Amino acid sequence: MELNKRGISGVIVAVLMILLVIAAVAIFWTTVKPFIEKGASGADKSSDCLTVDLTVVSASNSTGSIQVKKEMCDAALTGIRVYVDGALQSTDTTAADIPATLETKTIGGLNLLVGQKVSVVGELEGTICGSQSDEVTVIS
8 A cells, every 4th residue: 555645845834934923923013012002102291290399389278279389390281289188179270370390370269278288299181290299288
C-alpha cells in the first residue's frame, strides 16, 4: 500500500504565520488604542491641575462673601468650589468669579456664619485641581 506523503509547502507556512501575526497585532491595537487616547487626552489637564494655588484672603458673614486670590498659576480654571467646615457649599462660580494670576476676586451669595472655616479648590473642566486651600475663619 502506497501513501501519498505530501506536506504543506514552506512558503505557504511562512505566509500563514505572517497573516496570523498581522491579525494578532490588529486585534491587540484595536483593544489598546482607546485606552492610550483616553489617557493622553487627560494628561494636559492633569499637569495644569498641579499648578493651581488658590488662597482665601477673607470671609465675611455680613456680606456672605469670600475673597479669593489666585497665586502663580497658568491653568485656565473653569470654576471654584467653596467648602464651609469641610462640606461643599457652592460650585456656582462664573468666569467673572475666577481671578487671574495674582488677582483677588469676591465670590458672594454664600451662607456663612461667624466662626466657620472656609476653604476653596479650583476646578478645571469638572476636575478638582489640587488640594483645598488653607482654611480661613469667617468674621462678622
